[in-house]
Amino acid sequence: MKRKKLKIILLVVILILASLYWGYQKVKRFADTSLAIGQETIFKLPSGTGRVALAGLLVRDKLIHNGRWFPWLLHLEPELAEFKAGTYRLTPGMTVRQMLKLLASGKEAQFSARFIEGSRLRDWLQVLQESKYVKHTLAGKDNAQIAVALGLPKGSSLEGRFYPDTYLYTAGTTDLALLKRSHVRMEKILQDVWNKRDTSLPYKTAEELLIMASIIEKETAVPEERTKVASVFINRLRLGMRLQTDPTVIYGMGESYTGSISRKDLETPTLYNTYVIDGLPPTPIAIPSRASLEAAANPAKTDYLYFVADGKGGHTFTTNLTSHNEAVRAYRKVQKEKNEK
Structure with missing residues (x-):
């Protein structure tokens, strides 16, 4: 009788262990499953989101098919539960575990705003206005108000006061913050160039x-x-x-x-x-x-003292009006020949 009872207990233990192993393998397989995305995806994790809420967001956004094994994974690997609020870039092939490690790292997605040389401030403001992840604080403000917001003296001109480049930022960065970065950089570079100028030039x-x-x-x-x-x-x-x-x-x-x-x-x-x-x-x-x-x-x-387009992408430079007029005629001839083709 005792032997039979022991066999039953042993069988139950084996079944329990087998179930636990089966569950463990399921959780591990879930962790190593690729996210259900075919292209780069931006995922926003709101502040205060807990484990259950995160699972719901992932299912809602169709990043995972279901959240059945999600809480078990966080129990097995508690370091993955230390996720931080932010906006993250998820890529095809990324596994659930890799995604959770990213959320725990706090390494938010970087976006870019490109300010092109030769453009005007109004063009830059338009770029910022069209940047989806920029926090817009300058809408409706005129240049005088923007100058004040930048901390510049009243009446300051803003045209030309920003350095052209590609600026990286995280979601929620304000348009004003990006302009400040660009302005500070231009001020620094302008001062550096000014210090190395030919001092005989007629600049005051x-x-x-x-x-x-x-x-x-x-x-x-x-x-x-x-x-x-x-x-x-x-x-x-x-x-x-x-x-x-x-x-x-x-x-x-x-x-x-x-x-x-x-x-x-x-x-x-x-x-x-x-x-x-x-x-x-x-x-x-x-x-x-x-x-x-x-x-x-x-x-x-x-x-x-003169220059004019040469019709080939460059310019012809001359020292006197007679030569300049000849260069103008040559340019017009090139243009006429192009138009006749």
Whole structure:
């Protein structure tokens, strides 16, 4: 009788152990199962989310098919239960365990906002407005209010005061925070370039160098031409000649610019029309790159006073009006031949 009872107890123990082993294997298999995603997915884990709520979110977002084994996994591997609130990037092939390790690491997804040289502040604000994971705090604010928010003196111009680059951020970063990062970087780089400038140049302040750099940025996209373009404008400033640069006219036209400028536009006075005003315009007209800042700080030593597009992506530089007019005619000929093809 006792032997029979022992056999029953042993059988029960074996069944229990087998069940536990079976359950253990199921949990392990669940942990090693890939998430049910076929492409990169952004997952937001709200603050205060507990174990049960997380399982529900994963099922709701169809990251896992069901949460049956989820609590058991967290019991078996408690270190995976230390997840942190945030926004995370999940990738195809990532297992449930790898996902939980990511959530426990707190390494949130990085997003990017690209600010392009030669663009304007309004373009940058649009980029920020369209950035899904940026917290928008500047909507409806004008430039004066944004300047105050950045801690700049009242009446400060914002155009050109930000450094163009790709900025990484985590979800919830404010648009103001990204602008501050860009502004601080530009201030640092501008000061560095200013300190290394040719001190014989006719700039009174670093702001004037920034203005010149913005004009250079808009005039050429050919790297090796930047210092030549700078030399033309510096030579004109020294001789008291007007800069006569189209990008300043376009900037001064504001919203009335529709893609082309006429002779009337060149003759219409604005604060920025360098065909009408002497010297530099009052503020930058775009966001300059470091290359344009350095060109403005150390122009080539030339006698050039004019340049015009050559129709091949670059410019022809000349020292006198006669040669310049010839270069203009050559450009028009190239354009005519292109149009006839």
